[in-house]
Amino acid sequence: MFSAQLINNPFDDPGVYVEFRYKRRSILFDLGNLHHLSARELLKISHVFVSHTHMDHFIGFDYLLRICLGRDQHISLFGPPGFIKNVENKIGAYTWNLVENYTNTFTLDITELHEKHKRIRRYRCQSAFKPEVLADAEDFDGTLVVDRNDFTVKVAFLDHKIPSLAYSIEEKKHINIKKNALGEMGLPVGPWLGEFKDKILGGNPDDTLIEVWWKDKNKRISGKTFPLGTLKKKIIRITPGKKISYITDAVYNEDNARKIIELARVSDIIFIESPFLEKDAEIALKKYHLTAKQAGDLARMAGAKDMTIFHFSPKYKGRKDLLLGEAMKAFNQD
């Protein structure tokens, strides 16, 4: 399960912090001003997904680096074409002559995403952040950025006069074991549960036989066999995975709209920028941003269950209800 929230007031730098409940892990969308996050929250971050490197989306890089320095953090960062150079320029702004004496293993893995390939560099504090080339032209399908046992992250390349990356994170479905039911059947917990879960995730038919085994007092292995379907019915509860999308800094055009709807399809929550009111659509177009109405329309067309808007233009200070009202009206339209 995860929970997600904006890291700043919607008039301030964009960014969403996603926390995995019951796990020591968080991920972050965008690296604007991070000062509202505590050191404890920042130290849980394992992955950062940057839309683009305009200052309001990237100035927090230094602060994250500062907090992580001297610790055993390992963070993977993802960003648009040019990202490696942006990171190297940031790192290159400081002097690192003493860090090789540090005993910690602070490491940054930087992935620069292009539509058909990706470039990956590793920077280790102990080697004074000298770049190590992990990949230079690795094939990339343009979509699937992270694919782990517990979650996946996908990307869409949007037009903001430069590429701006939108992301969605999706938790894989979770199989919970009902311990009471297990006890009632007189079955022990043990490594067989992992094999059983793998069989379910692998889509095996219900008549597949599952070996439930354990070691008795004399370390002899005993066991019983059950059909997969019987155990599924009695001892598990499946929690569907949550999906969160993060869409920022994109002009409204047909291509962007199609990509946003596809990426954010049936999100539990979509975070989508709404810098301008529809009456200022011309300014939005000129600045390559969305209006509140466009944001609401896109969220509705994607079938998102919930929507949070952000990245408000300062011209509406004191009038944010207008942006919220316009976006919500479009979102809730039949």
Ligand SMILES: [Zn+2]
């Ligand atoms: Zn921006």
